[in-house]
Amino acid sequence: MLAAERWRTATAVLVVAIAAVAWWNAGYFAHELIQQVAILAIFAMSLDLLVGFTGMVSLGHAAFFGLGAYATAALQVMFGWTVLEAMAGAVAVGAIGALLVGCFAVRLSGVFFIMVTLAVGEALHAYLFKDRSFGGDDGMGGIERLDLSGIGISLDNPAAFSVFVIGIAVVVYVFLETIVRSPFGRLLQAIHSNPARVRALGCPVPRYKLAVFTLAGAVAALAGSLSAPHTAFISPELLTWTTSGEVLIVVIVGGMGSLIGPVVGAAVVVLATHYISGFTDYWMMFMGLFFIAVVVFAGNGLYGTIEAVRILLSRSTRAPR
């Protein structure tokens, strides 16, 4: 493993340890926050695949998150599927959605890609807002959590649900880390740094971009399928550009391209928003300013500073020739 990867793993272990401590000490409401962080972390990791590793900045990722949530709700409430079936179905819907959008979106790059993803997010939001079959702007309720009573656990207990969500987040992290370290992952990073060269080497760049876009969509949908039972209620708000914007902020503030950075970013953003909105109504301004500061001064986000420390240390410990 490269040193960078070792540090990422170490940071991940540290994060899990902190999460465990937080979970142990959490009161009723703190569990709400923990669950929010975990779900946002999964969502952010999926976006990091796009933004951090492949260099595709999307402002419409909430579309797949929302698709996952809506699919979960619809499959459960309207079609009577079981919770597990609905979750699997939601992930499939997210993947298919991403595949369809990706077919024409991945051919675009840079700003055009941003605009298309923004438009897709808005289009889906407008559709779900209007179409009454999914509740329209009233939203839909009645979503249930997984029934683990067979093994004596009730996920209606916040502490249990927290473990459930954190557990899935850990699994997703390990899964994505494996992908990122695989040849496929390396290729994505190559595409990010120099797509022309990769193309020149004969690799079909759009196909790889489509693959990662689909994967990102599927994972985002997974996050959505957890968000639905978490709040037990879904509404078109999940797909607004502000949701897409917030998750992008989380990825960049946390540190794009590190996978664990966005997880840290999720915790920071959720907690900061919670506390700041406690004493001012203008918390959006603070979030915007903070985000700008990170982009201007610390382009690699929070994890980027950890990375910088690592590089500094490795330089100072290198033996002189």
Place this chain on the structure above:
Amino acid sequence: MRAIQATIGVVGLMAAGLLYSPTAIAENPVKIGVILPYSGVYASLGGEITQGMELGFATYLNGAAEIELITEDSEVKPNVGLSKAKKLVFQDEVDLLVGPVASNVANALRDFVHSQEIPLIIPNAGNNLLTGERCSRWVLRTSFSNGQITRGMGPWLMEHGYDTVYLIAADYAAGHQMMDAFRETYTAAGGSVVGEAFPPLRDTKDFGPFFAQIKAIAPKAVFAFFAGGQAIQFVKQYDQFGLKESVKLTGAGWLTSPLYVHAQGTAAEGILGILNYVPGIDSPENHAFQAAYQAEYGRVASEFAVQGYDTARLIVEALKITGGDASDRGALVDAMHAVSFVGPRGLLRIDPLTNNIIQDIHVFETMAGAEGTELHVVDTLPAMQDARNGCTL
């Protein structure tokens, strides 16, 4: 010497402590969790309702109980509202909840308060289902239901000779419910709806396209539902297109709400509205309320402020029945059913069949007055009560 001074000091402090001990009947304050929008486009509504509530408590409490308000921003997002509700109930341990403004947030809260068996008093959100099919023993409403506001206008317009009407409303649940209720009573009274449109909520920059259609169809009147920025847009543009002379503009009263009627200028004159409250209601209770509100906050109280005010009054009157005690939530809700009072809107009480408020509905006209635009009551439809609409309490 020092010891004597110290003793006098300690005794003095104890005496002071005894003098300042609270004499309230309840030992713990009644904690009320308030979930309203305090940021974003609806922040002004959240502010008005809160101000109305604070004035209401200041006016009517008089030591009956101690109230502690804990406010949280719903951000008009259902998941945020729900998350704040959980915080208020589990972390702050409130005795009851008040809120929200938007019906989508209310829908999200409904299942939660129902399962937690904690009272939720809705000071605005008007979705019919909340006191209809999805009613709950624990969800009470002091504002209105969408149908309650508009259905009275159907027969009224027919009585006054407007037998063809074009409907236009923002495209969301509230818009459709308002129009459906109007359409039902209007067509039953013999009127005909000659056209309708539902422009997207908040995305419409410009109503010109719809005015072209209205001009072509030429109905006797237009019945509209818009609120906030869209209402300002709609009213001003209606005037700019010269439609006021040929087609009477009527609508749910938020079209010319006191919150922004001055921004509409002369364009608002001559508009007929129907709403549960207008500042121009000529009653001693309303005059006292408006005077107090204007003295405290420097602006005319809107329908949102009075909804907050009456919510506070309802809570106070119910607490008087339970002796200032909110620990038995079921008793508190039952007490609310027993309350009835004359507020600035008129006689008010909660309907035990639906938990929705029973109130007078006023038809009013916006007219030029001495100090700018005034809202004059033209007619009052008393004691408008909702049908059960599928509610089983």
Place this chain on the structure above:
Amino acid sequence: MLSDPTFLAIQVLNGLQLASLLFLLSVGLSVVFGLMNFINLAHGTLYMLGAYIGLSLVRWTGSYWIAFAIAPLCVAAIGAVFHVVLLRRMQAASPMRQVLVTFGLIYVGLDSVRYFWGDYSHGFDAPDSLSGMVHLFGESYPAYRLFVIALGLGVLLVLYLALEKTRLGAVVRAGVDDSETASAIGLNVSGAFFLVFCLGCALAGLAGVVAAPVISIYPGMGISILISALIVVVVGGPGSLAGAAFGALLVGMVETFGQVLAPSYASMVLYGLMALVLVVRPAGLFPARARR
């Protein structure tokens, strides 16, 4: 409905008016994008600021025309400040980082406006000279909207002349065509970019002031119009005047007619159009940059 002459006449005028507004808003965005491959996501915020500053000016001076003249200058100044302080710093970094900064500015702009002007909706009226009706085609139409149409055409003409006949215009055209070569032969492309950027900001502010009597002023107004502006830029083709004009016309007409004839599908049609253009002719319908 379409055969009704009243309906048709008024709708065409409505469409032209919306197109005019969209043109004012999008032309700056489009040329800047063509020149430096940079999309200012906070462009809608500038439009919003134009409306709010115009509101304050109207309140202080009682004159619409003062607001009309001064508000765009104020917005241009704000844009210039942000460019110098924030964006220039990022010029060394990728265009993507610049775009992200503008995204952060949307949030800042939104809350700043709420802080200074409150959350209540506002509005101000058209000047008395323009508040009447004009009789055309046997119908009456608001005079102010005709003014908006005329203004859009006027600005289009002025910009066209500036691009074709002035030296600055030549530099801009060269820069849009091939900025590297242009800089290499000594043209001050970044200086031109700065001026064009400020002009774009001024026009966005002007659009805000001009739109205010038609629509109400509220904190979310910048965001809702941003999407339309982006569609105009994409469909018309970035970097070209003709593209912005044509894109604005197309989007304005589709939105206007679509809202009444097929309300559920109007926005879908626009998004679909954008997607189609991006796939079939990514450079837009009237691209400025020479295709290599």
